[in-house]
Amino acid sequence: MERGATTWRCSFCSRLAEWLAMAVLEVCTFVPSADDDAMRAADAQMQTDFAYQQPGLLRRTTARDDAGRWCVVTLWASHDDATAAESAARTDAVARAFWSLVDDSSISVQRYGLLD
Numbered sequence: 001m002e003r004g005a006t007t008w009r010c011s012f013c014s015r016l017a018e019w020l021a022m023a024v025l026e027v028c029t030f031v032p033s034a035d036d037d038a039m040r041a042a043d044a045q046m047q048t049d050f051a052y053q054q055p056g057l058l059r060r061t062t063a064r065d066d067a068g069r070w071c072v073v074t075l076w077a078s079h080d081d082a083t084a085a086e087s088a089a090r091t092d093a094v095a096r097a098f099w100s101l102v103d104d105s106s107i108s109v110q111r112y113g114l115l116d
Contacts, residue, residue: 023058024082025112026074034101039070046098054088056081069106082111 032039043062051060056077063071076082089095 022078023114024076024079025114026072026076026082026109027112028072028074028107028109029069030108031069031103031106032101033103039101042098042101043070043072045094050089050092050094050098051085054081054085057085079111079113 034042047060047062051057051074057074058077059075061073063073065071074082076085089099
């Protein structure tokens, strides 16, 4: 019994390492044009009703600095998944409502491939 569990774990770890080699970390920063309560509500809805419905989304978290600039860090399974979600957001009502509360000129998005 123990041997089977060990074999499964080793096989799983190998696949996980291969998969993580393709993963993409996306960092999006912006300044909201809405008040904090409205932005937090829109972010919560964006996270549950849009982001976590996208294929390949592994983790999404939001932060804010003392000056009011927001940062959303998202881990995607692949660059294609990140690109597909970006395209889907253009026509999704929840995503459009979220982005309507953001100063367009402040948006910065970078994507990084994981090193290990």
